[in-house]
Amino acid sequence: MAAKRRTSIRDKDLKGLKYFKVLVPLLERLHDDATTRDRAGNRQLFYDQYACLLLLFFFNPIVKSLRGIQQASTLDKVQRLLGCNRVSRGSLSEASRVFDPELLHALIGDLAAQALPLVHGKEAEALRGLTAVDGSLLPALPKMAWALWLDPQHRAAKMHVHFDVLKGVPVETTVTAGNDSETVQLRATLQAQRLYVIDRGYADYQLFQDIIDAKSAFIGRIRDNAVGGIVEEHPLTAEAWAAGVRSDRRVWLGGPQSGRAFQQSVRVLEVDTGKTDAHGRAEILLLATSRLDLAAELVALGYRYRWAVELFFRWLKCILGCRHLLANSHDGVTIQVYLAIMASLLISLWVGRKPTVRTLEMLQFYFSGWATEEELQAHLDHLQPLPR
Numbered sequence: 001m002a003a004k005r006r007t008s009i010r011d012k013d014l015k016g017l018k019y020f021k022v023l024v025p026l027l028e029r030l031h032d033d034a035t036t037r038d039r040a041g042n043r044q045l046f047y048d049q050y051a052c053l054l055l056l057f058f059f060n061p062i063v064k065s066l067r068g069i070q071q072a073s074t075l076d077k078v079q080r081l082l083g084c085n086r087v088s089r090g091s092l093s094e095a096s097r098v099f100d101p102e103l104l105h106a107l108i109g110d111l112a113a114q115a116l117p118l119v120h121g122k123e124a125e126a127l128r129g130l131t132a133v134d135g136s137l138l139p140a141l142p143k144m145a146w147a148l149w150l151d152p153q154h155r156a157a158k159m160h161v162h163f164d165v166l167k168g169v170p171v172e173t174t175v176t177a178g179n180d181s182e183t184v185q186l187r188a189t190l191q192a193q194r195l196y197v198i199d200r201g202y203a204d205y206q207l208f209q210d211i212i213d214a215k216s217a218f219i220g221r222i223r224d225n226a227v228g229g230i231v232e233e234h235p236l237t238a239e240a241w242a243a244g245v246r247s248d249r250r251v252w253l254g255g256p257q258s259g260r261a262f263q264q265s266v267r268v269l270e271v272d273t274g275k276t277d278a279h280g281r282a283e284i285l286l287l288a289t290s291r292l293d294l295a296a297e298l299v300a301l302g303y304r305y306r307w308a309v310e311l312f313f314r315w316l317k318c319i320l321g322c323r324h325l326l327a328n329s330h331d332g333v334t335i336q337v338y339l340a341i342m343a344s345l346l347i348s349l350w351v352g353r354k355p356t357v358r359t360l361e362m363l364q365f366y367f368s369g370w371a372t373e374e375e376l377q378a379h380l381d382h383l384q385p386l387p388r
Contacts, residue, residue: 026107027051034098049084050095051104051339058320058343060367066092066326096332101175104338108173111345115167118353126294127302129195129216130165132309133202135182138323138333146330149178157325157333160185161341163309165197168354170312170341175334183207190214195291197306205254209262212290219289219302222268226286228253231265236296243297244272246284253288266290271300316340319357351380359383 030047056063056072063072066089072078073087117124140147140155147155156178164171172189183204186196192215200221211218228251236245247270253262268288275283289299317323322340327333347355347363362379365371371379 026110029107030099030103033100033103037098044085045087045091045095046084047095047099047103049082049087050092050099051335052082053078053087053092054326054336054339055343057326058322058340059363061364065324069326093327096327096335097329099331099335101331101334101338104335104342105173108170108338108341108345111342111349112164112167112169112171114349115164115169115345116352117166118168119166123298123301124166126298127166127195127305129193130197130302130305131171131194132163132165132197132306133161133186134199134306134309134313135160135185136313136317137178138317138325138337140178140325140333141328144328147177147333157330157337158182159337160189161309161312162189162191162194162196163312165305165308168308169345169348173337173341175330175337177330190216192216195219195302197302199306205262208253208266208288208290212264217290219287219291219299221303222253222286222288224286226253226268226288228268234267234296240296240300243300244274245296245300246270246272248296250292264290267292267299269296269299271303312344315355316344319360320344351383353383 027048030051033047035043035046053069053073056078057069060072063069070087070089070092073082073084079085135158137149137156137158140149140157142153142155144155144157147157149156158176158178158180160174160176160182161170162172163169172191174185174189176185183202186198186202187207187210190211194216196211196216196218198218198220200223202220203222203226208218208220230249230251232250234248234250236248240248249268250265251268252265253268266288267290268286271285271287273283273285277283285303287299287303289302291299294302320340320343322337325333326336344355347359351359359379362371362376366373366376
């Protein structure tokens, strides 16, 4: 079967590049990275230009690969915007290895800080700082030796994401090999004033204590065989019972074999999910939280919001296209993930809400020249207002 012929990218296929002018000042601080090693002074592709070229991959459906990015660099419109000449694939490959991804990491924090809460009210105030944390795999090629996972033929990178649920944006991201520890990554990236919501894979008492020591709090699922001494039984309200809470106790978690003991008691709740297991028994979750003041029904609600980060992974990989890796090196993959996070943040800031498939499609129609600026604005104006 003959290979599918590649479609050439033309100047008229790239519209809406004025939005990239907004990025130029933001990315300017990247420009001088890796220039000290260029003693001959012949570098032609700089970090800020490379970052803008990769962002074209996320915003324009015509640019589908590294070859497409290289072809876009030959267009006069792109060259005038970025101030660069035609870029070779060799230069793009080299750029993924020499530029420092941590400079982009700082930009993610700057963009995330501009996001405003999308949800308001008493519940949102009580759950302020709610941050869902999890990791997700990005399949890698066998030749990517650093991306250790199952075996030499099955490799993967893993992105570890902190997702601010009430703002609808990612606020922290790291990239490691597929088999690296998620608890270690969370411990290394803890922030103050967060309410971390985490699944059973993070059920580490030392990690729980580290979260408290970092001036944050947690809601986390713990194992069904967790050991603890009951300090106090809390009565359940009608609201708590309706939310599936079946018990609410203050306990000292940990036994002789659990390692370092907690420095304070925590609450442990039994929550009925309304589902049954393979044996027909009710599925009961055991949730621990350091928030002694939080209503039991809000603890259950906060844990349900953990799925927000899973939905974000689906958006990032399946909709935005981040599962198609453009580089083989660890730094190259990290740069791509960070730029995908930035693309998502930019959409959220542009439209004032979490990005959706329809909004991304409309932006891509605009960047492809299929929709006018007026039609894009009309789409944004017709988005349903967020509940307050």
